[in-house]
Amino acid sequence: MxxxxxxxxxxxxxxxxxxxxLMALYPSETWHASVRGLSIWWDVLFxxxxxFLVLSxxxxxxxxxxxxxxxxxxxxxxxxxxxxxxxxxxxxSCASGYPTGAKLTAQLWEQKLVTREEGERLVAxxxxxxxxxxIGAVSVGFFHxxxxxxxxxxxxYLAAILVGVLMRFHGRPTAALPxxxxxxxxxxxxxxxxxxxxxxxxxxxxxxxLGELLRHAISSSLRLIIIVGGLVVxxxxxxxxxxxxxxxxxxxxxxxxxxxxxxLLPSLSHSLVGGLFEVTLxxxxxxxxxxxxxxxxxxxxxxxxxxWGGLSVHAQIMSVLSNTPMRYGPFLLARTIHAAVxxxxxxxxxxxxxxxxxxxxxxxNTLVPSISTHTPGWNVIGITGIKVFVGMxxxxxxxxxxxxxxxxxxxxx
Numbered sequence: 001m002x003x004x005x006x007x008x009x010x011x012x013x014x015x016x017x018x019x020x021x022l023m024a025l026y027p028s029e030t031w032h033a034s035v036r037g038l039s040i041w042w043d044v045l046f047x048x049x050x051x052f053l054v055l056s057x058x059x060x061x062x063x064x065x066x067x068x069x070x071x072x073x074x075x076x077x078x079x080x081x082x083x084x085x086x087x088x089x090x091x092x093s094c095a096s097g098y099p100t101g102a103k104l105t106a107q108l109w110e111q112k113l114v115t116r117e118e119g120e121r122l123v124a125x126x127x128x129x130x131x132x133x134x135i136g137a138v139s140v141g142f143f144h145x146x147x148x149x150x151x152x153x154x155x156x157y158l159a160a161i162l163v164g165v166l167m168r169f170h171g172r173p174t175a176a177l178p179x180x181x182x183x184x185x186x187x188x189x190x191x192x193x194x195x196x197x198x199x200x201x202x203x204x205x206x207x208x209x210l211g212e213l214l215r216h217a218i219s220s221s222l223r224l225i226i227i228v229g230g231l232v233v234x235x236x237x238x239x240x241x242x243x244x245x246x247x248x249x250x251x252x253x254x255x256x257x258x259x260x261x262x263x264l265l266p267s268l269s270h271s272l273v274g275g276l277f278e279v280t281l282x283x284x285x286x287x288x289x290x291x292x293x294x295x296x297x298x299x300x301x302x303x304x305x306x307x308w309g310g311l312s313v314h315a316q317i318m319s320v321l322s323n324t325p326m327r328y329g330p331f332l333l334a335r336t337i338h339a340a341v342x343x344x345x346x347x348x349x350x351x352x353x354x355x356x357x358x359x360x361x362x363x364x365n366t367l368v369p370s371i372s373t374h375t376p377g378w379n380v381i382g383i384t385g386i387k388v389f390v391g392m393x394x395x396x397x398x399x400x401x402x403x404x405x406x407x408x409x410x411x412x413x
Contacts, residue, residue: 022241029240037236040280041229044137048130050225052096052389056104057217059088060111063202068393069113070195075400081168085113086122087396090164093126094157095389097133098313101126102320103224109324117171119326124334125164127317129156129279129306131388137280138302142287148299151353155303155345163338170330191404228316235278235312248273265293268301275305278312296350300343308339 023030059065065085073084080086085108093101105122108114114122131153139149208216242248255269267290275282282305286298314335318328 019238019241022245023237026241026244029244030237033237033240034233037233038229040236041232044133044280045228045232046225048132049096049100049228050221052092052100053103053221053224054214054217056088056092056100057107057220058213060104060107061203061206061208061213061217063199063206064088065108065113066202067195067199068397070198071191072396072400074191074404075396078403079168080121080125080164081171082118082122083108083114084400086118086126087400088393089122090126091389091392091396093128094392095130095386097130098127098309099224099228099316099320101128102317105326106320106324109326116325116327119324120330121164121167121170123317123321123326123331124167124170125160125338127309127313127331127335128160129309134306138283138287138306142284143298143302144287145295147354148295151346151349152299152303152306154353155342155349156306159303159307159338159342159345162341163334166337167330167334224320227319231312231315231319232278235310235315239274239277239281251276265297267293268297271298271301271305275301275308275310277310279305279310282310296347296354299350300346303342303346304339307342308335 056065065088068088069083069085071084072087076082076084076086089101089104089108092104102123105114105119105126108122109116109119134152134156135146135149139146139152206213239248242251251273252269255273256266259266259269259272268286271282271285271289273282274285283302286302286305289298289301314328314332317331321328321331
């Protein structure tokens with residue numbers, strides 16, 4: 001067991017030394033790639049992640065997550081085999097994108113609200129892209145076609161829900177955690193009262209003042225967002241160095257041969273290889289692919305890239321979960337399933353959602369805008385994120401209410 005680990009460590013060290021040499025050989029390209037990655041972080045990731053990270057920390061400290069968890073437990077427990085607080089994680093993740101779901105799951109594990117297996121199931125289907133990126137950056141910025149936004153968003157989130165249903169079979173059946181048991185005041189027939197008692201007890205157990213909560217929320221959120229930015233810049237530089245050395249061309253050739261053997265379009269190889277490392281690059285390559293490729297296949301490729309997340313997102317998730325016992329293997333399996341299901345849903349939903357007339361956002365002779373020009377403003381990102389969060393939470397609460405009243409006995413199990 002130690003020999004493979006030592007070999008892997010040696011390979012990692014050699015790879016890092018190799019890239020250090022390349023950075024010295026290509027200083028200008030390295031600098032421009034760093035600036036490009038920093039621009040993506042500042043213009044897209046920071047405004048879409050940071051407010052929701054702070055807000056979720058505050059809600060967790062005030063016991064709102066326990067309140068929602070009690071209300072959503074009749075829906076989340078039988079369908080996904082996760083506690084009701086997973087519904088809150090899913091709603092926030094849909095509004096702000098990855099890696100918010102992993103961050104909140106790690107916090108739930110720290111508060112003993114989820115077990116290791118439940119946390120792995122939760123991270124599996126709450127790691128998703130945000131609608132602002134799919135609509136503003138991908139549909140408008142890369143494809144210049146607003147009509148593909150509904151099918152891109154629908155296929156992405158439907159595939160995420162399907163992943164959650166499939167991942168419910170991961171791990172052994174476990175008993176409910178103490179946090180899910182009835183409150184000390186007794187079991188009430190009214191689930192709303194149980195939720196209020198759970199929120200009150202969680203707030204008393206936390207005990208921090210508003211100032212302490214706010215300070216901790218901002219500091220922990222800043223630490224995470226800086227780690228995310230560093231990883232984005234790092235993988236942006238790695239991609240540029242692979243392009244400069246021609247190694248990326250080898251991956252393009254191998255991917256084209258694989259696509260030909262599978263009977264697929266080899267010209268999509270640039271998008272698939274780019275998306276293997278970084279979401280933005282893969283989605284941009286899909287949008288700017290040859291016009292001879294049918295739009296449905298380009299959108300399906302973009303759905304694959306968004307669902308896979310890129311190694312940059314994988315590294316973000318691994319860094320967030322590094323202090324927990326949750327493993328990378330189940331997450332990798334879930335990303336593979338998500339990346340396989342989302343393109344299929346695009347093809348299946350295409351005749352139902354897409355109309356014959358397209359709605360281009362720009363004329364054909366318009367130059368492709370840069371990241372900074374097609375990224376919505378911070379106020380638009382914040383308002384849209386809040387709308388998605390509130391809407392998703394309202395839908396989950398309605399479904400949980402319907403289930404608890406239609407099948408009250410089974411929901412209490």
